Amino acid sequence: MTKPAEIRAHVLANLDHYLAELEKQLTGQGGTVVYLRSADEAADYIELLAREREVRVTGGAEGIRRQIEQLEPRLEDYLKGEPCVAVESVAIEGSGIGLAGAAFLIADAGAICLAGERTGAARPRVQVVLAGIEKVLPRMRDMAVFLPLVGGSDVRFLTGPRRAGELDGPEELYLILLDGGRSELLANQEKRDLLRCVRCGDCLPGQAGGRAVTCPVAIDIESLPLLLREEAPAEVSGWKFRLWGFVMGRPRLYEFAGQMLRAFWREQWGLPAPAAKTFRQLWREGKK
Amino acid sequence: MSRDALFESLRLALGRKKFQKPSTPPEPLLLNRNWTLEQRLERFREAFAAQGGMLHEVSSAEQAQALVAELLAGGEAVASGAPLLAELGILALAGVQSGFTDAELLRNACRTARIGISSCHCLLAESGTVVLRFTPEEPRSIALGLPLSLIIVSRRKLLTNLDELLGLNPRSFESASETAMVNGSESSEIHLILV
Structure with a gap:
């Protein structure tokens, strides 16, 4: 077993x-710790x-729930291929309340580790951090083996609110x-190892690129996540x-729809603009 | 969900008793490279430049002052209360505001200034990382909140890597409310002056 896998197994x-x-x-350092069952409960909280705190929330609890699911997707959803958002810190309204997803929690230092891009861009009055209960590590020095696994240009360790x-x-x-079903996974001997996951993303579809993947925390990549993906119903309807x-199914209609598009x-749609010429046009031109 | 209910279900799932102590956790292997100062410097120069940072090396307070004045170019800057900045005479330069004791005054000064001058906790040579620790003397908005961050630090603070920082005194993280490890920045320009 690798060192990260040994430490994660010990924590669990x-x-x-x-x-x-x-x-x-x-x-003890001035922070507040709250235990909640699901993203819905977290959104309400x-x-x-x-x-x-008299901070206006656009979209209400539903809007917050969507942000929570982006920052801290359920472990099973993540392993089925839904990655966390790249920017791990968002502000609800202005700089009133900031929401972030933790990469790790460090028990002996009472520290929250945020890792990603521009994690410190927002400077809110109230900082709320979400984390699955499994993200805890015993000691700060464990970061020497875990931090290189998740990367990110900005890493922050929060050890409480501002001090005197x-x-x-x-x-x-x-x-x-957030529990989010993790305590049930922990009781399931077959699936407990999934909770070792540190969300490095190496096993996600598109990341491996056909090469063999070695999970740094020794999760059985071949069977466990695939088992979860197979359990999910095909939702193409x-x-x-x-x-x-x-x-x-109708080539002429398809071409016509492309021309109309x-x-x-409109640039305001915020989507990548279509290419100036379609593949079919380029193909025809190439044949002349 | 109540805290007690969660802890009860965890103990039940794990077959553990209340207040049961764990065995000693497996020890992470910290990588000790034993690099000389010159080796650390060489590696830091490469890694820091690769992330888009600008590194300046000076050998005296006069050189540091001249360089800061050049970067200021007659503009305004806000400076932290780091002792090194006072020792080098940076706080006495024209256009540099410092000595903030009021949050509102600091916010207003940061709105108009283009450059934030601060020091840092240490540097990590292997990754080109700047480690900032926020304290009453080192506010976040000066160190990272302005278009140009100017960080002045003694070369004695150049460590080999994260492992060395964690091996020195891992409990030191609790001495501040936040520690930031910065590897380049897309949103602001970072200049580092090594003294």
Whole structure:
């Protein structure tokens, strides 16, 4: 077993101990730790917090829930191929409340590790960090083996809200620990190893590029995530897919639809503009 | 979900008792490279430049002052309360505001200034990383909030890698409310002056 795998296995076997240590350290440094069951509960909690702090929330609890699912997708969804968002810090409204997803939690330091791009771009008054309960590590020095696995140009370790004498930084720091079915996975001997995942992304579709993947935390890549992906029902249905299938089955209609799209294209849609000429046009020109 | 209910379900799933201590966790292997200062410098120059940072090396306070004045080009800057900046005479330069004790004054100064001058906790040679630790003397908005970040640090603070930083005193992270490890920046220009 690799060193990261050994440490992760040790953490999972003693998860209650390390969560209690993390909570004790972080609250001792001025942070607040909250345990919640699901993204829905977290969204309700954050909306209530925003209301208490008089911060306006665009889209209400539903908007917050969507952000939460991007920052902290359910472990099973992640392993089925839904990666976390690249920018791991978002502001709900102005700089009132900032939401971020943790890469790791460090028990002995009471620290939250954020890793990604521009993790410190927002400077909110209230910083809320979401994390699955499995993300805890025993000691700060464990970061020597785990940080290189997740990368990111910016790494921040939050060890509490701003302290006495500091002129900036969050006035309040909340760590929301999500169960999201993890305690059930922990009880399942067959699937418990999935919780070792540190979301390095190496095994995700498109990342491996056909090469053999060695999971740094020794998850059985060949069977466990594939098992989860196979369990998911194929969800290719609905009128959009039927329309797409109808158009794709009629070449002239497909070409006409492409011309219409080019003619009425608007930059405001925020989507990549279509190429000036279609493949079919280029093909015909090439044949002349 | 109540905290106690979660902890109870975890203990049940793991077959553990309340307050049961874990065995000693496996020890991570920290990589000790034993590089000389010159080796660390060489590696840092390469890695920092590769991330788009600008590195300047000076050997005296006068050279540091001249370089900062050149970068300021008559403009305004805000500076942190890092002792090194005072020692080098940076805080006395024209156009440099410092000594903030009020959050509102700091915010206003950061709105108008283009350059933030600060120091840092240490540098990591292997990855070209700048490690910033935010304290009352080192506000976040000066170190990272402005279009140009100018960081001035002694070359004695150049460590080999993350492993060396964690091996020195891992508990030091708790001494500040936040530690940031920066590897280049897309949103602002970073100039580093090594003294």
